[in-house]
Amino acid sequence: MMLLSWITLTGVERFPYKASWPGALTQGLLWACVVAGTWWFAEMTQGHALRAGTTRGDTRVNTRR
16 A cells, blocks of 8 residues: 555655656655554544453453453
């Protein structure tokens, strides 16, 4: 996913904005990291993070009875 984002954003920087290839690669990588970091932050703050004692398919909290 990160590689695809980097390639796409490098193309956006290179062709519409007429950046040089080294500049486009750098800016594409920067924006790909921003997108990946934002995606990660959204996933972690929306409650999709794993809780201790659960698996991906099991959303119940592990309680003792």
